[in-house]
Amino acid sequence: MAEERLQKYIARCGIVSRRKAEELILNCDVKVNGQILKELGSKIDPEIDVVEVYNKKIYVKDGHIYIKLYKPEGYVTTVKDQFNRKTVIDLININDRIYPIGRLDYNTSGLLLLTDDGDLANKLLHPKYNMYKTNDAHVTGSISEESINKLRSGVLIDDNKTAPAKVKLLNKGDKSKVQISIYEGKNRQVRKMFDALGHSVIKLKSLSFGNINLGDLSVGQWKYLTDDEIKFLKR
Structure with a gap:
C-alpha cells in the first residue's frame, strides 16, 4: 500500500x-x-x-465510509453541479464515491453527513425513524410566543402541515435567534416554516443529526465518524 x-x-x-x-x-x-x-x-x-x-x-475500519463535514456557506450539497458551483465533495479529499445524507442549501452552514452506504442513508431520511436534526436560525423581527407555539404544533407549507418541531427561543429583539429541531427533511423546510410566520431566515446553521454534532470541527473540515457515532446511526 x-x-x-x-x-x-x-x-x-x-x-x-x-x-x-x-x-x-x-x-x-x-x-x-x-x-x-x-x-x-x-x-x-x-x-x-x-x-x-x-x-x-488505531486503525481504519473496513466496510462503508461515514463522514461528518462542517459545511461552509457557498457550497451546494451535491456530488456535481451543472452550474459549476463549489460542491461539498470538493472539500473532501478522498477517492471513494460518497453521497450526502440529506441536504443543506447553498447559504446554510454546519453539520452534514456523507456516506457510501445508500441503504442506511435512505433509512435515516425516512420520517418514521424520527431522526431529529437541530438548527440555529437567525430570523428577522421579534418572534412571538404564538409563532413559537405554531412551530411546535406544525406549520402549513406547500399545502402540507409540518410535523411538530422542538423549538427553543434563544434571544429576540430586532432580530431573533431560534433553535429548532425537525425530523422531516423537506426542501428548505426550516426557511419555509419561518417564512410562513412572516420571519425571513438571515442565517441558518445545522448543529446536529441525532446525537452526532460538529465536535471540534472548524468550517470546511471533515472527519470520519467514530464507532459510537456509526452505532448510533445503525441502531
Whole structure:
C-alpha cells in the first residue's frame, strides 16, 4: 500500500480531525512502531507500521465510509453541479464515491453527513425513524410566543402541515435567534416554516443529526465518524 502522511492516516481512522491530529503529533502523543514521532511531514505505510495515539493502537475500519463535514456557506450539497458551483465533495479529499445524507442549501452552514452506504442513508431520511436534526436560525423581527407555539404544533407549507418541531427561543429583539429541531427533511423546510410566520431566515446553521454534532470541527473540515457515532446511526 502507498505511504501516506501520518496526520492524514490518524484522521482517516476517525479519531480526530486532521488539524487535531497535527496537534497530537506535535504534542508527542503519537507513536509509530513504538517510537514517538513528532514531525508533521512524516509518512507511514498503514499495512506495515503500527500507529498508536495515547498508547492505544488505531486503525481504519473496513466496510462503508461515514463522514461528518462542517459545511461552509457557498457550497451546494451535491456530488456535481451543472452550474459549476463549489460542491461539498470538493472539500473532501478522498477517492471513494460518497453521497450526502440529506441536504443543506447553498447559504446554510454546519453539520452534514456523507456516506457510501445508500441503504442506511435512505433509512435515516425516512420520517418514521424520527431522526431529529437541530438548527440555529437567525430570523428577522421579534418572534412571538404564538409563532413559537405554531412551530411546535406544525406549520402549513406547500399545502402540507409540518410535523411538530422542538423549538427553543434563544434571544429576540430586532432580530431573533431560534433553535429548532425537525425530523422531516423537506426542501428548505426550516426557511419555509419561518417564512410562513412572516420571519425571513438571515442565517441558518445545522448543529446536529441525532446525537452526532460538529465536535471540534472548524468550517470546511471533515472527519470520519467514530464507532459510537456509526452505532448510533445503525441502531
